Amino acid sequence: MADIQTPMLDELEKGPWPSFVKEFKKMVDKKPMIRDFLGQLEKSYRDKLSYWKHGGIVGVMGYGGGVIGRYSSLAEEYPAVAHFHTMRINHPAGWFYTSAALRTLCDIWDKHGSGITNMHGSTGDIVFLGTRTENLEPCFADLTEAGFDLGGSGSDMRTPSCCCGQARCEWACYDTMEACYDITQTFQDELHRPAFPYKYKFKFAGCPNDCVASVARSDMSVIGTWKDDIRQDDAEVKNYVAGGLDIVNDVVMLCPTRCMQYKNDTLTIENENCVRCMHCINVMPKALRPGKERGATILLGAKAPIVEGAMLAAVLVPFMKMEPPFTELKELTEKIWEFWDEHGKNRERVGELYLRTGFGNFLEAIEVAPVPQMILHPRENPYVFYEEYFEED
Amino acid sequence: MAEQATKKAKTDIGPPYFQKYLPPIIKDNYGKWKYHEYPKPGVLLHVSESSAKLWSVRCAGPRLMSIETIRMLADLADKYCDGYLRWTSRNNIEFLVTDGSKVDPLIKDIEAAGFPVGGTGRTISNIVHTQGWIHCHSSATDASGIVKSVMDELFPYFKGDKKLPAKTKIALACCLNMCGAVHCSDISILGIHRRPPKVDNANVAKICEIPTLIASCPTAAIRPTTVDGKKSVEIEEDDCMFCANCYTVCPATTLNSAVNDGVSIWVGGKVSNARSEPRFSKLAVSYLPNNPPRWPEVVAAVKKIVEVYAAGGRPYERIGEWIDRIGWPKFFDLTGFEFTKYHIDDFKLAQKTLRTSMHFRR
Numbered sequence: 001m002a003d004i005q006t007p008m009l010d011e012l013e014k015g016p017w018p019s020f021v022k023e024f025k026k027m028v029d030k031k032p033m034i035r036d037f038l039g040q041l042e043k044s045y046r047d048k049l050s051y052w053k054h055g056g057i058v059g060v061m062g063y064g065g066g067v068i069g070r071y072s073s074l075a076e077e078y079p080a081v082a083h084f085h086t087m088r089i090n091h092p093a094g095w096f097y098t099s100a101a102l103r104t105l106c107d108i109w110d111k112h113g114s115g116i117t118n119m120h121g122s123t124g125d126i127v128f129l130g131t132r133t134e135n136l137e138p139c140f141a142d143l144t145e146a147g148f149d150l151g152g153s154g155s156d157m158r159t160p161s162c163c164c165g166q167a168r169c170e171w172a173c174y175d176t177m178e179a180c181y182d183i184t185q186t187f188q189d190e191l192h193r194p195a196f197p198y199k200y201k202f203k204f205a206g207c208p209n210d211c212v213a214s215v216a217r218s219d220m221s222v223i224g225t226w227k228d229d230i231r232q233d234d235a236e237v238k239n240y241v242a243g244g245l246d247i248v249n250d251v252v253m254l255c256p257t258r259c260m261q262y263k264n265d266t267l268t269i270e271n272e273n274c275v276r277c278m279h280c281i282n283v284m285p286k287a288l289r290p291g292k293e294r295g296a297t298i299l300l301g302a303k304a305p306i307v308e309g310a311m312l313a314a315v316l317v318p319f320m321k322m323e324p325p326f327t328e329l330k331e332l333t334e335k336i337w338e339f340w341d342e343h344g345k346n347r348e349r350v351g352e353l354y355l356r357t358g359f360g361n362f363l364e365a366i367e368v369a370p371v372p373q374m375i376l377h378p379r380e381n382p383y384v385f386y387e388e389y390f391e392e393d
Numbered sequence: 394m395a396e397q398a399t400k401k402a403k404t405d406i407g408p409p410y411f412q413k414y415l416p417p418i419i420k421d422n423y424g425k426w427k428y429h430e431y432p433k434p435g436v437l438l439h440v441s442e443s444s445a446k447l448w449s450v451r452c453a454g455p456r457l458m459s460i461e462t463i464r465m466l467a468d469l470a471d472k473y474c475d476g477y478l479r480w481t482s483r484n485n486i487e488f489l490v491t492d493g494s495k496v497d498p499l500i501k502d503i504e505a506a507g508f509p510v511g512g513t514g515r516t517i518s519n520i521v522h523t524q525g526w527i528h529c530h531s532s533a534t535d536a537s538g539i540v541k542s543v544m545d546e547l548f549p550y551f552k553g554d555k556k557l558p559a560k561t562k563i564a565l566a567c568c569l570n571m572c573g574a575v576h577c578s579d580i581s582i583l584g585i586h587r588r589p590p591k592v593d594n595a596n597v598a599k600i601c602e603i604p605t606l607i608a609s610c611p612t613a614a615i616r617p618t619t620v621d622g623k624k625s626v627e628i629e630e631d632d633c634m635f636c637a638n639c640y641t642v643c644p645a646t647t648l649n650s651a652v653n654d655g656v657s658i659w660v661g662g663k664v665s666n667a668r669s670e671p672r673f674s675k676l677a678v679s680y681l682p683n684n685p686p687r688w689p690e691v692v693a694a695v696k697k698i699v700e701v702y703a704a705g706g707r708p709y710e711r712i713g714e715w716i717d718r719i720g721w722p723k724f725f726d727l728t729g730f731e732f733t734k735y736h737i738d739d740f741k742l743a744q745k746t747l748r749t750s751m752h753f754r755r
Binding site (some may be wrong): 170 | 394402403404405406407408409411413414419424425426427429437439441447449453454456457458459460461462463464466467468471476477478480482484507508509521523525526527528530531532533535537541542544548551566569570571572576577605608609611636638640641644647649650651652654665666667669671673683685686695708740741755
């Protein structure tokens with residue numbers, strides 16, 4: 001590093017946690033781009049400001065999404081990062097890889113870009129960070145040749161993601177990875193060609209522990225659940241207690257509906273009052289397991305603050321069977337998109353739309369019957385928009 | 394131009410089918426896992442109905458990773474687990490090992506390469522975060538630098554050397570766009586702007602759609618005007634809540650400011666349904682300065698929250714559940730954070746956040 005000094009960034013090479021600065025420095029002798037990148041970042045650290053310009057429309061032929069244009073506002077000072085675009089590559093469901101697949105991706109990015117990635121971006125994509133406009137098409141061609149495609153960006157269906165589901169979890173109440181893959185393939189056009197009022201995210205979680213934060217981060221959140229009783233193995237319950245588990249304080253007392261009792265060395269669960277929160281199952285996975293009649297709850301409308309405030313997703317379908325080819329979920333999705341396309345304002349997420357129209361009216365439009373599972377309690381406010389009245393004669 | 398035959402681009406193929414990346418043990422036991430245990434910090438052991446055993450060895454990654462590191466991880470996967478590995482939703486790497494005797498040597502090798510093993514069970518796992526000054530135009534702070542500084546300090550909680558009542562998830566977003574949707578985390582670190590947009594009057598009409606810009610403001614603080622004969626906008630500064638939504642639609646209304654931007658800290662959110670319902674994080678500290686390269690004020694605030702929670706939380710109680718039990722006045726007492734008027738909501742549904750009962754602790 002002869003010409004660029006980075007004393008502030010160098011501080012971040014110290015300490016036990018993996019250092020992102022070291023990651024850049026691993027590439028600095030191979031990629032001239034990285035030298036200028038570090039120069040600009042050091043200046044950001046000095047000046048407490050970002051030096052990336054706002055947007056810029058770049059992409060690959062035939063797609064409207066998948067590439068985020070990024071230009072430096074200090075291009076004269078740091079010409080090698082004048083262009084520093086991001087490519088989002090749709091990750092394999094559950095983020096499983098073989099070493100061979102990773103090497104293929106690395107070779108492609110070595111050839112066409114900075115050699116810096118995010119594993120992974122917040123939505124789930126593999127992120128290739130930093131390349132020039134003229135490299136986008138060749139990189140895309142090599143990616144598709146190797147069996148990879150771009151992810152979503154802008155006002156489109158964003159790359160769906162999921163937990164590892166049945167591949168490595170005993171609690172997954174449906175095949176999250178198959179559902180994620182199937183939905184991604186079915187809606188390729190919606191993913192690559194932004195035509196919605198704003199972004200639309202899918203996340204598939206196998207159980208109410210929601211390891212992919214779908215209830216907070218996806219417009220359509222699909223969370224695994226079950227309808228019948230928790231499966232209970234009394235011998236294993238005894239083993240946990242014998243092993244030192246404080247079953248009364250750490251399990252029974254923490255049940256949100258008080259539907260459990262532990263008396264005379266026996267655990268009893270009043271299953272009709274269970275809300276399937278997962279706590280007891282989390283604590284005693286050998287003794288308690290989700291029931292066998294499994295499916296998912298569909299929740300709608302989660303989003304970060306922009307524009308009208310942050311939202312958690314709300315229950316739309318309390319229980320849906322989740323078997324390939326996931327027809328019911330796809331039909332529901334298409335109805336929602338049709339209404340949103342028609343009535344959504346520019347940059348209005350589907351959650352903001354149903355608050356504006358009223359959730360009841362929204363349900364009517366997408367032909368879903370209202371049920372009490374959708375609400376915490378019925379309205380307290382008596383200002384009701386009744387729609388019909390009789391004429392006095 | 395069309396003389397040259399162009400190969401038709403392959404499009405719309407979607408991601409590779411995940412099945413081809415699954416190790417044989419997972420293919421054989423797909424949907425047939427029975428239970429799991431935590432044999433040691435950073436290691437999960439899953440056992441199937443047929444008694445097959447799979448050890449997942451979890452190490453922290455910096456989300457931002459060079460291809461050199463990815464190649465190194467691929468080599469380790471070849472050496473210890475036939476090349477099979479995965480990433481978690483929180484930027485950790487998990488090696489999928491079928492031979493239990495290889496777990497310890499693998500841990501030794503990964504840690505020697507600089508990637509700590511941990512983050513399972515009742516620990517602080519890796520921080521989910523955004524791009525910051527690395528790659529974003531609207532960031533009010535850096536992301537990777539704060540994450541590195543915070544995790545260097547909280548390292549024993551990742552390793553499991555220091556104990557916590559329950560898992561603790563930290564997330565960072567460098568502005569209110571929240572690409573990382575950090576708003577439901579045990580602790581969230583949020584970059585904030587605090588100066589109203591500076592209007593570039595010479596360029597607004599050239600590079601932005603003015604009606605779209607006006608419509609973008611959630612408080613209707615942007616109005617049309619004319620400056621030196623050019624169409625522009627003016628900002629009703631008292632109505633600006635620094636969301637930067639205008640900047641997202643219009644580059645000529647920047648909020649970035651070296652002397653005003655900084656960080657706020659939020660606590661008590663969760664997404665899991667275990668015990669209590671998913672919920673948003675709540676404001677703990679309304680402003681801390683950007684102080685690169687190590688943001689000592691931010692690190693100290695996060696550490697303070699973790700320490701008082703570690704000391705006072707009951708088993709399985711997440712930070713939000715712990716605060717439910719002890720009450721917010723006690724939280725502010727214990728942390729020493731100042732409670733200000735900024736902690737009281739004044740946007741939509743604010744009334745729902747005021748106390749309308751006598752049920753409070755003195």
